[in-house]
Amino acid sequence: MNRKIIHIDMDAFFAAVEQRDFPELRGQAVVVGGRPDSRGVVATCSYEARKFGIHSAMPTSRAYQLCPHAKFVSPRFSAYRQASEEIHKVFKQYTDIVEPLSLDEAYLDVSETDYFNGSATLIASEIRSDIYNAIQLTASAGIAYNKFLAKLASDQNKPDGQFVIRPGEAEVYLKSLPIGRFYGVGKVTESKMQASGIKTGGDLKNKTLVELQRLFGNSAEYYYNISRGIDHRPVSSNYVRKSLGSETTFQNDISDTDQMLKHLADLLHEVLKSLLNRKLLAYTITIKVKYADFTQVTRSYTSDTVISVDNKARQLIPVLLAKTDVNKRPVRLLGVSFSNLTSSDNVSDSGQMLLF
Ligand SMILES: [Mg+2]
Numbered sequence: 001m002n003r004k005i006i007h008i009d010m011d012a013f014f015a016a017v018e019q020r021d022f023p024e025l026r027g028q029a030v031v032v033g034g035r036p037d038s039r040g041v042v043a044t045c046s047y048e049a050r051k052f053g054i055h056s057a058m059p060t061s062r063a064y065q066l067c068p069h070a071k072f073v074s075p076r077f078s079a080y081r082q083a084s085e086e087i088h089k090v091f092k093q094y095t096d097i098v099e100p101l102s103l104d105e106a107y108l109d110v111s112e113t114d115y116f117n118g119s120a121t122l123i124a125s126e127i128r129s130d131i132y133n134a135i136q137l138t139a140s141a142g143i144a145y146n147k148f149l150a151k152l153a154s155d156q157n158k159p160d161g162q163f164v165i166r167p168g169e170a171e172v173y174l175k176s177l178p179i180g181r182f183y184g185v186g187k188v189t190e191s192k193m194q195a196s197g198i199k200t201g202g203d204l205k206n207k208t209l210v211e212l213q214r215l216f217g218n219s220a221e222y223y224y225n226i227s228r229g230i231d232h233r234p235v236s237s238n239y240v241r242k243s244l245g246s247e248t249t250f251q252n253d254i255s256d257t258d259q260m261l262k263h264l265a266d267l268l269h270e271v272l273k274s275l276l277n278r279k280l281l282a283y284t285i286t287i288k289v290k291y292a293d294f295t296q297v298t299r300s301y302t303s304d305t306v307i308s309v310d311n312k313a314r315q316l317i318p319v320l321l322a323k324t325d326v327n328k329r330p331v332r333l334l335g336v337s338f339s340n341l342t343s344s345d346n347v348s349d350s351g352q353m354l355l356f
Helices: 013-021 060-066 077-092 120-135 147-156 170-175 187-195 201-205 209-226 257-277 312-321
Strands: 005-010 030-033 042-045 071-073 098-102 105-109 139-144 162-164 243-254 280-291 296-302 331-343
Touching: 005 077, 005 120, 005 147, 013 030, 013 042, 013 077, 030 060, 042 060, 060 071, 077 098, 077 105, 077 120, 105 147, 120 139, 120 162, 139 147, 147 162, 147 170, 170 201, 187 209, 187 243, 187 257, 209 243, 243 257, 243 280, 257 280, 257 312, 257 331, 280 312, 296 312
Parallel strands: 030 071, 139 162
Antiparallel strands: 005 105, 005 139, 030 042, 098 105, 243 331, 280 296, 280 331
């Protein structure tokens, strides 16, 4: 049986809440995040701000350069949490199988829902209208037969829109899609794929599993499947992510520590961005080193304060790397991951949210 999965994603959520609650911000370029003179980053910005090239995870100082007249506001997590609770009340009316990804994003499995004769398209549009009636904020929806496709689809007609990918339509849809838009392909992987001639979903699909394994190791099967629109992961209402990381295998083993540090910095940047997108913070950082002879070691550091903010993680990487044998042994793979994760809504507004 084909599953019916809806991915709901609120539109410019934090910024939309600010514009709803402060009418003087409506129609304005709004940047929710740190002060423009701080080292913080943009958490969310309004669609008006996006026209100036501002986007999430960009340093606020850069956002200020792009649009000095933008309204820079500090996040009010209590307001976002409250809106998030209302959204979940709506979800519960349609299904119990809800997997939140962050305050403003969730997967819903509506395979067993009878409303509208089981039409997931109509259910999605009703959910969006219920959300609007409850909290006066717009949402977008993606409807498909698995999570990977539903998430891609919710981006298609944003804001305040929805898009369906039916069985049989996925391959055509994915074929021309730029590789960077595939979920799970970060910046580092994207440039590696580009270098191997993989620019679109079609290019990815043309690679054999063996070729992908040579390029991407353990992740090969995931890439092989998503290029075919295959994703069997269930929507899991009690799913809690344990860790988040990224790694890269080198075409040729490397021995230069500076080069390793540069790769680790790129990986770190990628993982920090994924954490930010999922509104997660971490207390533990781990680096993974696989030597040329395929033996591998990990080195970790755990703090009692959030570590995935500001420059903390960046400063720890050389310290952790120095605890390995990289000055004596060539390296074929490096990885960075974070664990001991917590949702950023568990951390107080004024507390350790240095990112914002
Ligand atoms: Mg969103």
